Amino acid sequence: MKNISVICPGSFDPVTLGHLDIITRASKMFDRVYVAALVNSSKNPSFSIEERMELMREAVKGLPNVEVVSFEGLLADYCRRNKIDAIVKGLRAVSDFEYEFQMAIANKRLNPQLETIFLTADSDSMYLSSSMVREIGRYGGDISNFVPECVHDRIVARLKENR
Numbered sequence: 001m002k003n004i005s006v007i008c009p010g011s012f013d014p015v016t017l018g019h020l021d022i023i024t025r026a027s028k029m030f031d032r033v034y035v036a037a038l039v040n041s042s043k044n045p046s047f048s049i050e051e052r053m054e055l056m057r058e059a060v061k062g063l064p065n066v067e068v069v070s071f072e073g074l075l076a077d078y079c080r081r082n083k084i085d086a087i088v089k090g091l092r093a094v095s096d097f098e099y100e101f102q103m104a105i106a107n108k109r110l111n112p113q114l115e116t117i118f119l120t121a122d123s124d125s126m127y128l129s130s131s132m133v134r135e136i137g138r139y140g141g142d143i144s145n146f147v148p149e150c151v152h153d154r155i156v157a158r159l160k161e162n163r
């Protein structure tokens, strides 16, 4: 059988239970899952790239076939170089769809071997985003239902500093 590698790209600023749900489901379906924390020049992140990767590594430490990476440059090129078969993305609502569809087509043009697979968000986390976590955390609200337990305290402490 084919050995399938996929990649879950995102800002993960910070990781949420929504991200972890998609990554966990991907890890059950595919042989190898790369989680790529992206340096997005159009976003001004609250957590540094090192912090985002560290929090993600902690969150996925129970998933042996998942590896956290980061890189500069195009996702399509990274996938070609590393023999990654598909991008896996979570879709929360119709509002995510247009942007994601455009990205999927662009990536396919840049690397025709590369597929994009969409997983529907879990009903418990479909309203959840990193920006919501940042906003609630910054004002001292309870984010324990939104982020993985093992990184909760670090995220809370860090968001307080940003207040």
Ligand code: ADP
Binding pocket: 009, 010, 011, 012, 013, 016, 017, 018, 019, 022, 088, 089, 090, 091, 092, 096, 120, 121, 122, 125, 126, 127, 128, 129, 130, 131
């Ligand atoms: P955010 O929108 O929270 O900043 P990212 O840009 O880090 O998220 O998203 C990375 C990937 O995770 C995208 O494919 C996005 O659709 C998916 N994702 C984000 N939040 C959720 C969620 N709550 N449920 C499912 N997928 C999600």
